[in-house]
Amino acid sequence: MSQNKINKYNGCSKPQISCPIPTAIFIPLTPISSFLYVSSFFDSTVQIYNITNPIAPIHVGEFNGANLNFPSGLLIKDNILYVANPAPGNNAVEIYNISNPTAPIHVGHFNSGNLHFPDQLAITGTILYVSNGSDNNIEIYNITNPIVPVRIGEFNGANLNIPSGLAITGATLYVANSGNKSVEMYNISNPINPIHVGQFNSGNLNEPVQFAITGNILYVVNFGDNTVEIYNISNPINPIHVGQFNSGNLNEPNILAIADTTLYVSNIGDNTIEIYNISNPTAPVHVGQFGAEDLDVPNGLAVLTLLGDSTKLQVISCCRAHFISTF
Numbered sequence: 001m002s003q004n005k006i007n008k009y010n011g012c013s014k015p016q017i018s019c020p021i022p023t024a025i026f027i028p029l030t031p032i033s034s035f036l037y038v039s040s041f042f043d044s045t046v047q048i049y050n051i052t053n054p055i056a057p058i059h060v061g062e063f064n065g066a067n068l069n070f071p072s073g074l075l076i077k078d079n080i081l082y083v084a085n086p087a088p089g090n091n092a093v094e095i096y097n098i099s100n101p102t103a104p105i106h107v108g109h110f111n112s113g114n115l116h117f118p119d120q121l122a123i124t125g126t127i128l129y130v131s132n133g134s135d136n137n138i139e140i141y142n143i144t145n146p147i148v149p150v151r152i153g154e155f156n157g158a159n160l161n162i163p164s165g166l167a168i169t170g171a172t173l174y175v176a177n178s179g180n181k182s183v184e185m186y187n188i189s190n191p192i193n194p195i196h197v198g199q200f201n202s203g204n205l206n207e208p209v210q211f212a213i214t215g216n217i218l219y220v221v222n223f224g225d226n227t228v229e230i231y232n233i234s235n236p237i238n239p240i241h242v243g244q245f246n247s248g249n250l251n252e253p254n255i256l257a258i259a260d261t262t263l264y265v266s267n268i269g270d271n272t273i274e275i276y277n278i279s280n281p282t283a284p285v286h287v288g289q290f291g292a293e294d295l296d297v298p299n300g301l302a303v304l305t306l307l308g309d310s311t312k313l314q315v316i317s318c319c320r321a322h323f324i325s326t327f
Contacts, residue, residue: 032306034259035060035101037081038266038273038291039071039300046071046083047294048102051303054262055275057290061102067094067109073120073131073255074302080107080146081302084118084130091115093130095147101304110149114139120210120300122166122173127191129173131163138163138175140192155194159184165210165255167218172197172236174218176208183208183220185237197237204229204241212256212263217242217281219256219263226250228265230282245284249274257301262287266298273298 069087116134161179206224251269
């Protein structure tokens with residue numbers, strides 16, 4: 001009689017003495033809930049919306065903590081929310097722990113004597129950039145300890161005039177240079193020593209103030225023309241203008257944020273957030289608005305997405321699922 005035994009698993013069979021070592025398949029993390037934070041400039045608050053249904057935001061709270069005075073740019077890293085707090089007497093960035101997304105806890109702030117009208121923020125790795133409007137520069141902080149940022153430098157390169165919005169793709173930093181009606185580009189391969197590599201306008205920009213990036217598409221808020229301009233940044237230092245949109249809904253657009261295929265645009269002339277579907281990123285479709293009851297000059301947006309547990313599926317190579325575990 002043959003020494004080999006046939007193992008049959010789910011209709012799969014072949015002669016073998018034993019199955020090889022199981023392999024692991026990882027199923028991606030799945031979003032379970034999302035929140036949009038909106039700074040309400042003249043209310044000196046940050047409003048919180050549940051955007052698990054991205055086109056039907058639900059207002060779930062607000063905060064100030066007696067720390068905010070004309071809040072502006074927002075940025076999230078892990079469970080930390082940074083809020084630019086530019087009013088005279090503050091000129092700081094406030095820091096909140098958002099482990100509980102609807103009940104942020106104030107855990108500190110920073111200035112280092114270098115911020116004068118801090119406006120918008122961007123992060124690469126452990127480096128935080130803060131646009132410093134009144135000094136026409138970008139301040140650089142190390143946030144290895146996210147609640148104790150350490151100032152490590154600044155830059156201007158004689159290129160900046162009222163810098164505002166910031167956005168990063170790869171090793172390229174875009175800076176909205178609203179005073180010069182241009183977007184300045186910096187190489188940040190060395191993030192503490194940005195190198196100016198160019199600028200663009202294409203005749204389309206009239207007071208650019210903020211950005212959002214999805215894939216190889218860069219959206220630029222064109223405040224002066226009440227539009228959002230669209231650029232292809234397949235070559236990040238040679239953006240190509242591919243379109244614009246307004247849809248008759250934008251009145252002094254200001255700040256952008258993206259959640260998957262939804263683009264939010266703060267619309268300070270109407271005190272609303274406009275919602276666009278960007279499944280086709282070069283042809284956004286207006287699908288709604290919200291915030292008129294809660295917002296007074298929305299001047300900052302940030303999205304927090306909470307993810308479920310990852311799942312590891314152990315599979316025996318002879319086609320039979322061995323076990324499923326989550327962690």
